[in-house]
Amino acid sequence: MTRPISRLTAVVLIAASAAFVSACSSPAEPETAPTETSAPAPTSPQPTPTADEPAVPVGDPTCDTIIPAATVDVFESQGWTAQAGAFRAGSIELTGGVQCVWGDYTIATDHVQIYGWAPITDAQAAAAQDELTESGWTREEAGDNVYVTESEQTAIAKDEEGYGLTYLFGDGWVKYADTKQGLLLVEWPQP
Numbered sequence: 001m002t003r004p005i006s007r008l009t010a011v012v013l014i015a016a017s018a019a020f021v022s023a024c025s026s027p028a029e030p031e032t033a034p035t036e037t038s039a040p041a042p043t044s045p046q047p048t049p050t051a052d053e054p055a056v057p058v059g060d061p062t063c064d065t066i067i068p069a070a071t072v073d074v075f076e077s078q079g080w081t082a083q084a085g086a087f088r089a090g091s092i093e094l095t096g097g098v099q100c101v102w103g104d105y106t107i108a109t110d111h112v113q114i115y116g117w118a119p120i121t122d123a124q125a126a127a128a129q130d131e132l133t134e135s136g137w138t139r140e141e142a143g144d145n146v147y148v149t150e151s152e153q154t155a156i157a158k159d160e161e162g163y164g165l166t167y168l169f170g171d172g173w174v175k176y177a178d179t180k181q182g183l184l185l186v187e188w189p190q191p
Contacts, residue, residue, distance in 0.1 A: 063100035066117045066188045075113075079104050087118035089128035089167060089174055090135075094118035099176060114165075116176035117188040125169045132167070145170045149180060 059065070063082035064072050075082075080102050087097030097118020103111060120128070129148055133139050136151040146169040149155075155164030163180035175186040 060096070061098050061117050061188045063098060063102070063115075066098065066100070067115050067185045068187060071185055075102050079106065081105060087116050087174075087176070089118070089120065089124070089176070090131035092124055092128050092131070094120055094124065094174070097174075112178075113182065114176070114178040115182065115186050117186055118174055119172060120169070120174045121172075125174065128167070128174070129169065147180065 063084050081104075082100045082102045083105070085099050085101070087094045087099045095118075097116065097120075099116035099118075100114065102113045102115070103109060125146075129139055129146060132148045136154065137148050138151065140147045140149075147163075147166055148169065149166040150164045152158070152162060152164075155162075157178065158164050159179035159181040161180060165178055166176070166180040166183060168175040168180075168183050168186075173188075175183050175188075177183045177186060
């Protein structure tokens with residue numbers, strides 16, 4: 001008799017499997033030109049910051065706006081849609097953010113990609129990093145930012161550098177992706 005797995009375990013397994021698949025192959029460009037019915041999702045205009053002024057998001061982050069429009073177009077051309085959920089850094093739910101799982105939900109598949117962004121306070125960032133590292137995640141400083149990635153021993157899928165699920169903590173924000181390389185696609189506010 002098999003035991004049912006929890007929903008969280010299933011999501012983590014799907015995400016990890018997707019990271020492995022995405023690390024092995026990247027989404028291909030569409031073979032045909034988009035039709036009139038596949039127009040890109042509208043995005044809110046973003047102000048252009050000056051050198052002394054940090055970028056300020058306009059509107060709320062969404063699955064269509066935290067990654068480049070070209071990436072959204074590629075996903076949609078493959079029949080993918082996004083399921084948005086609350087952004088969590090460890091067990092801390094962060095308001096004002098979004099975590100997105102992109103995939104083809106018309107078929108049973110574990111081929112998905114995960115991206116997220118949220119505002120975060122210094123206290124929340126410290127608490128999340130402590131919680132994650134206490135549970136076996138690895139913390140790495142990179143200038144003013146901090147990467148926290150799942151343990152190599154438990155990561156099911158890894159990018160070319162060996163990183164699986166990864167958070168990137170910055171000044172007042174945190175990003176999340178199924179691999180460290182995937183964090184490069186999370187752009188909020190849009191440039």
